[in-house]
Amino acid sequence: MIGAGIGGLTSAALLAKRGYQVKVFEQSMVPGGCASTFRRRGFTFDVGATQVAGLEPGGIHHQIFSELDLELPTAEHCDPACAVFLPGEVTPVNVWRDPNRWQTERQRQFPGSEPFWQKLNDLFSHSWQFQTRQPVLPPRNVWDSWQLTRALRPDTLLTVPYTFSTVGQLLKGYGLYKNQRLKTFLDLQLKLYSQVGADETALLYAATALGVSQAPQGLFHLQGSMQVLSNALVKAIKRFDGQVFLGHCVEQIQLENNCPRFVRIRQQKTDETWLETADHVVANVTVQNLTQLLGQQTPQGYQRRVDKLMPSSGAFVVYLGVEQAAIPEYCPPHLQFLYDYDGPIGENNSLFVSVSRPEDGRAPNGKATIVASSFTDVQAWQQCNNYEALKAEYEREAIAKLNQFFNLDPRHIIHAESATPRTFQHYTARHQGMVGGIGQRLSTFGPFGFATRTPIPKLWLVGDCVHPGEGTAGVSYAALTAVRQIEAMENR
Numbered sequence: 001m002i003g004a005g006i007g008g009l010t011s012a013a014l015l016a017k018r019g020y021q022v023k024v025f026e027q028s029m030v031p032g033g034c035a036s037t038f039r040r041r042g043f044t045f046d047v048g049a050t051q052v053a054g055l056e057p058g059g060i061h062h063q064i065f066s067e068l069d070l071e072l073p074t075a076e077h078c079d080p081a082c083a084v085f086l087p088g089e090v091t092p093v094n095v096w097r098d099p100n101r102w103q104t105e106r107q108r109q110f111p112g113s114e115p116f117w118q119k120l121n122d123l124f125s126h127s128w129q130f131q132t133r134q135p136v137l138p139p140r141n142v143w144d145s146w147q148l149t150r151a152l153r154p155d156t157l158l159t160v161p162y163t164f165s166t167v168g169q170l171l172k173g174y175g176l177y178k179n180q181r182l183k184t185f186l187d188l189q190l191k192l193y194s195q196v197g198a199d200e201t202a203l204l205y206a207a208t209a210l211g212v213s214q215a216p217q218g219l220f221h222l223q224g225s226m227q228v229l230s231n232a233l234v235k236a237i238k239r240f241d242g243q244v245f246l247g248h249c250v251e252q253i254q255l256e257n258n259c260p261r262f263v264r265i266r267q268q269k270t271d272e273t274w275l276e277t278a279d280h281v282v283a284n285v286t287v288q289n290l291t292q293l294l295g296q297q298t299p300q301g302y303q304r305r306v307d308k309l310m311p312s313s314g315a316f317v318v319y320l321g322v323e324q325a326a327i328p329e330y331c332p333p334h335l336q337f338l339y340d341y342d343g344p345i346g347e348n349n350s351l352f353v354s355v356s357r358p359e360d361g362r363a364p365n366g367k368a369t370i371v372a373s374s375f376t377d378v379q380a381w382q383q384c385n386n387y388e389a390l391k392a393e394y395e396r397e398a399i400a401k402l403n404q405f406f407n408l409d410p411r412h413i414i415h416a417e418s419a420t421p422r423t424f425q426h427y428t429a430r431h432q433g434m435v436g437g438i439g440q441r442l443s444t445f446g447p448f449g450f451a452t453r454t455p456i457p458k459l460w461l462v463g464d465c466v467h468p469g470e471g472t473a474g475v476s477y478a479a480l481t482a483v484r485q486i487e488a489m490e491n492r
């Protein structure tokens with residue numbers, strides 16, 4: 001197993017439980033990747049992911065934790081899942097968990113849009129049912145195709161005509177495309193889940209991404225920190241006799257007879273390198289990283305596909321440890337701000353913010369954490385002349401924007417620190433510090449995305465670059481798919 005992100009740990013734990021001998025090599029000293037944490041001055045900061053889907057009964061984390069006989073982490077519902085502030089507005093659009101309350105809210109916020117939302121609901125319901133029957137997408141052999149076929153039902157076919165539609169096209173179909181508030185709200189929310197706005201996001205992906213916020217699904221805020229997820233998975237791996245090696249980087253995958261046979265490991269501390277033999281290699285890395293690990297051995301068609309991908313976003317994240325006085329009363333745990341309507345949604349004009357709750361394990365008594373992220377172009381950080389100055393400027397700007405909602409008087413800020421694509425590249429080894437997987441455009445979502453089954457037999461890709469995309473729930477689903485594929489191959 002290359003990498004101990006949620007994707008790698010989930011695959012490793014499930015394989016170990018099924019009796020496979022598993023070794024996980026993680027280059028960082030902490031497991032969890034983009035869903036890990038770090039501590040400063042009594043505060044615990046979630047590095048990237050802050051909210052979790054799939055903890056409800058039947059949800060993917062719930063399912064996997066039950067299979068591994070792990071206690072489900074303590075968590076609260078995020079309600080609202082997000083409070084979205086559009087430019088110049090002081091009252092947010094609250095994405096409530098209760099479907100009726102959310103319906104009332106959206107009818108009040110976006111009059112005349114209900115038929116559009118009803119269509120999204122219908123698509124979500126059919127797609128969700130389909131997903132619970134565990135299809136393998138995109139299929140790459142007969143077994144995958146069989147799994148896909150047996151997940152189909154007559155209602156799944158109702159989604160097929162929308163396979164090539166975007167959210168923007170559906171808005172046009174309902175005469176809502178020029179509704180600036182609605183379009184902007186969708187752009188903002190979709191960018192979080194799919195990397196791209198309404199014009200580019202595949203409708204079927206969007207229906208799922210937007211639908212999971214409501215009961216009986218919903219988003220959760222973990223007690224303690226995001227680290228509890230990976231810590232529990234590491235515990236399961238060890239309980240089933242698997243091994244996790246932190247501070248060990250995989251530098252190369254070597255093929256023999258077109259199958260992975262060896263991986264070259266480097267112990268970060270001692271610089272010692274050696275070859276480990278493997279029957280299967282599961283790579284919990286970005287698809288770009290995978291081709292780097294294979295080098296010249298990468299099949300040409302695969303390399304061409306990777307080269308043609310549109311660049312993914314990076315994240316600029318500010319981590320603040322503050323006095324509770326900085327937090328307004330009744331502050332929702334997750335907020336999204338757009339600061340102006342000009343230009344595409346992305347760099348510098350929006351922030352996604354997560355705030356700790358009293359006694360949720362992230363801050364000492366009377367204090368709180370604020371984690372705010374924005375999208376950023378990774379190239380700008382790779383090529384900049386004065387990295388420290390650029391980082392300081394971004395941090396200043398982000399704090400100034402946050403100060404419009406929070407009370408960030410300097411006396412209230414106890415700790416401030418930022419992460420850039422370079423930081424993510426260093427700590428998670430992700431290619432150029434890109435995060436959040438591959439944009440869910442028509443050409444790269446679901447049936448047209450990258451598969452867990454690579455063109456090299458016994459080499460598997462898990463994580464947010466493969467179906468069903470990003471988020472801890474998405475990568476867990478990909479991990480389960482890869483494990484089922486390995487099991488099917490071994491039991492043939």
Ligand SMILES: Cc1cc2nc3c(=O)[nH]c(=O)nc-3n(C[C@H](O)[C@H](O)[C@H](O)COP(=O)(O)OP(=O)(O)OC[C@H]3O[C@@H](n4cnc5c(N)ncnc54)[C@H](O)[C@@H]3O)c2cc1C
Pocket residue numbers: 002003004005006007008025026027028031032033034035047048049050051052053248249250251284285289315317373427428429430435436437462463464465469470471472473475
């Ligand atoms: C700012 C931000 C906010 C987010 N918010 C949310 C959210 O609220 N909710 C949500 O569900 N998701 C969120 N996400 C997305 C989510 O964090 C990721 O999609 C998910 O955690 C990715 O998991 P992964 O297993 O695919 O990869 P990663 O987390 O990238 O893990 C890969 C691991 O592999 C290791 N590795 C890589 N290469 C090597 C190598 N060669 N040798 C050894 N080890 C290696 C890395 O160090 C890393 O630990 C957010 C992401 C970011 C960046």
